[in-house]
Amino acid sequence: MKSSRASGRRHVVLAWQLAVGAGALAVWQTLVTLGVLDVFFVSRPSDIARRLATWVAGGTLWGHLATTLEESLLGLIVGAALGISFGFGFARSPTVAAVFDPYIKMLNAVPRVVLAPLFLLWFGLGIWSKVALSVTLVFFVMFFNTYQGVRDADRVLIDNVRMLGASERQLVRHVLIPSALTWIFSSLQTSLGFAMVGAVVGEYLGATRGLGYVISQAEGTFYTTGVFAGMTVLGLVVVIVSAGVSRLERWLLRWKA
Amino acid sequence: MDVTDSMTALELESVSKHFDTPDGSSYCALEDVSLAVPPGAFISIVGPSGCGKSTLLNIAAGLVMPSSGRVRVHGESLGGVNRRATYMFQQDALLPWKNVRENVALGLTLCGVGRGERYARADDWLARVGLAQFATHYPSQLSGGMRKRVAMAQNWIIDRSVLLMDEPFSALDVHTRHRMESELLALWEQGDTGRKTIVFVTHDLEEAIALADEVVVLSAGPASRVIARHQVTLDRPRDLFELRTSTHFVELYRSLWAVLRDEVLKSQRS
Numbered sequence A: 001m002k003s004s005r006a007s008g009r010r011h012v013v014l015a016w017q018l019a020v021g022a023g024a025l026a027v028w029q030t031l032v033t034l035g036v037l038d039v040f041f042v043s044r045p046s047d048i049a050r051r052l053a054t055w056v057a058g059g060t061l062w063g064h065l066a067t068t069l070e071e072s073l074l075g076l077i078v079g080a081a082l083g084i085s086f087g088f089g090f091a092r093s094p095t096v097a098a099v100f101d102p103y104i105k106m107l108n109a110v111p112r113v114v115l116a117p118l119f120l121l122w123f124g125l126g127i128w129s130k131v132a133l134s135v136t137l138v139f140f141v142m143f144f145n146t147y148q149g150v151r152d153a154d155r156v157l158i159d160n161v162r163m164l165g166a167s168e169r170q171l172v173r174h175v176l177i178p179s180a181l182t183w184i185f186s187s188l189q190t191s192l193g194f195a196m197v198g199a200v201v202g203e204y205l206g207a208t209r210g211l212g213y214v215i216s217q218a219e220g221t222f223y224t225t226g227v228f229a230g231m232t233v234l235g236l237v238v239v240i241v242s243a244g245v246s247r248l249e250r251w252l253l254r255w256k257a
Numbered sequence B: 001m002d003v004t005d006s007m008t009a010l011e012l013e014s015v016s017k018h019f020d021t022p023d024g025s026s027y028c029a030l031e032d033v034s035l036a037v038p039p040g041a042f043i044s045i046v047g048p049s050g051c052g053k054s055t056l057l058n059i060a061a062g063l064v065m066p067s068s069g070r071v072r073v074h075g076e077s078l079g080g081v082n083r084r085a086t087y088m089f090q091q092d093a094l095l096p097w098k099n100v101r102e103n104v105a106l107g108l109t110l111c112g113v114g115r116g117e118r119y120a121r122a123d124d125w126l127a128r129v130g131l132a133q134f135a136t137h138y139p140s141q142l143s144g145g146m147r148k149r150v151a152m153a154q155n156w157i158i159d160r161s162v163l164l165m166d167e168p169f170s171a172l173d174v175h176t177r178h179r180m181e182s183e184l185l186a187l188w189e190q191g192d193t194g195r196k197t198i199v200f201v202t203h204d205l206e207e208a209i210a211l212a213d214e215v216v217v218l219s220a221g222p223a224s225r226v227i228a229r230h231q232v233t234l235d236r237p238r239d240l241f242e243l244r245t246s247t248h249f250v251e252l253y254r255s256l257w258a259v260l261r262d263e264v265l266k267s268q269r270s
Helices: A002-033 A045-058 A060-092 A094-109 A112-123 A127-151 A157-162 A167-185 A188-205 A211-220 A226-252 B055-062 B098-105 B107-110 B117-127 B144-157 B173-190 B206-210 B247-269
Strands: B008-019 B025-038 B044-045 B066-075 B086-087 B162-166 B198-204 B212-220 B226-231
Touching: A002 A045, A045 A060, A045 A226, A060 A094, A060 A127, A060 A188, A060 A211, A094 A127, A112 A127, A112 A167, A112 A188, A112 B144, A127 A167, A127 A188, A157 A167, A157 B086, A157 B226, A167 A226, A167 B098, A188 A211, A188 A226, A188 B066, A211 A226, B008 B055, B008 B226, B025 B066, B025 B226, B044 B055, B044 B066, B044 B206, B055 B086, B055 B162, B055 B198, B086 B144, B098 B117, B098 B144, B107 B117, B117 B144, B144 B173, B173 B206, B198 B206, B206 B212, B206 B247, B212 B247, B226 B247
Parallel strands: B044 B198, B044 B212, B086 B162, B162 B198
Antiparallel strands: B008 B025, B008 B066, B212 B226
16 A cells, blocks of 8 residues: 555656656747747757757767766766775874864865866876866765764764674774765765766866767857757756666665664 | 682772763762672662763773773683673664674674574574564664564674673663563573673662662762672562562562662752
C-alpha cells in the first residue's frame, strides 16, 4: 500500500515537473512569436530544438560532450583524492590543521575564474587546464566534508571499537573512514556539479573542444540559439548524472534509517 | 604475579581523577577510590548523577588515565586500554554502517578471525539472544531493546574476563529493561568458560541490588569516594520478577537507600 502510494506521488510530481517545463517553453515561444521579446536576444524554443536536432544528427555534439564529461570526471577523481587525503591528514593532526587553517581559507576564497588564465598558461589549451580548474573546486568540498566527518566521528563508537581490540589502523578503517564517507557521499552531488562547472568555465575561457567551447563560439558570433542549445545540453546532462548519483548515494548509505 | 593478585580480577588502588575545566580551574571527579573485585563477581556501583561513576568505569577500561593511583587487572598494572575487558555503553555503540551480524562479529574481525568462522560464531550468538532472523538488518532498523541484545552479543563473543557496563539499560522502557536484566543474568550465570567479572554502574538502586553480589555506593560529586559496600546475599539464580517484593530484598533496599538518600539530596542541592 505504502509503496504504491509513494509511486503514485512520484507520478504526480513527474507530471507537474513536465507541465511546468512545457508551460515555461510555451510562454517563451509565444512571447517571441508575438514580438514582445526580440528573437535576436533570447532565441526561441523551436529554433533551439532544431539546432539540437542538427547537432545530434550531425554527430558534432557527442565529441564535445565526451570532452566535457572526461574533464569533469578527472577533476572529480583528482579533487576527491586530494581533498579526502588532506581532510583526513588535517583531522588527525590538529597542529597541522591549525597552522594551515588561514591558508586553506585564503585559497578557498580565490575566485576560480581568476585562476583559469593561469592554468591555461601552465597546463595549455588541452583538457588538463580544465581538469585543474575542476580540481580547485572539488578539492575544497571534499576537504571540508572529510575533515568534518573525521572530527565528527562518534566518541562512543571509537571507544567501543578500541575496547573490542582495534589498533589505530583498524580504528581508521572501521570507524573514521566510514564516518567520513557518510559526509563525503552526502556532498557528492555538490562536488559533481562543481566538477562540471570547473570544466565548462575552463573551456569557455580557452579551449578547442567541449560544451563550454561550443557556448563561447556561439556567443562570439552573437548566435543566441547556439548558446541556449549548449546550456540545454549542459542542464540535461546534470539532471541525468544527478539522478544516477542519487541512486548511488541511496545505495551507499542504505544503512541509514 | 603473586598469590594475592590472582584473588582480584580488577583492583583500583587509591584512584583519583582531576579534570581541567574550561575556566582554568581543576575539577576533582574521584578522590582516593579503592576497590577490589574478585574474579567472577558481579558488583554494582550506585551513586547520584554526576558522582563520577562513568569516570570510574572509564578508568577501569583504560580509556581515561587516573590522575593518581593505579589500576590492576588480574594483578597486572594497567597502562593503556584494558585488553581483558569489554565495555557496554549507555549510548548505542554499534557501528551504524555494519549490519547486525558484522557488528556482533566485530571483535573477531579486529583480531583477524576469518569470515566463515566469524559469521558462524556471530550467528550462534544471534540465536542465543533471539535475533537470528535479524542478521542482515542494520542497527537503525532495530528497536532499542534489540540493539542492546546485539551489543551484549558483541561484548560476549570475544571471551574477555571482565565486562564493564555503564547504565546499559537506562534508555529502555521499564519492561524491556527488566527483560534485559534477566537475559544479562542468564548469560552471566551460564558462562561457558567461567563467569565473567561484571562491574555494573547504575543510578537505580533497585537494579543494582537485583543484579549484583555486592553494591558499592559512591558519594555525591565533586571528589566522590566509596561510602558504603553491601554484600547482597540473595540466592542465585534469581527470579527478577519475584525478587523485588521479597523481604530480604526490601531490607537491603532500605539500608542502602538510607546511605544513598543523603548523597542524592546533597547532589541536588549543589
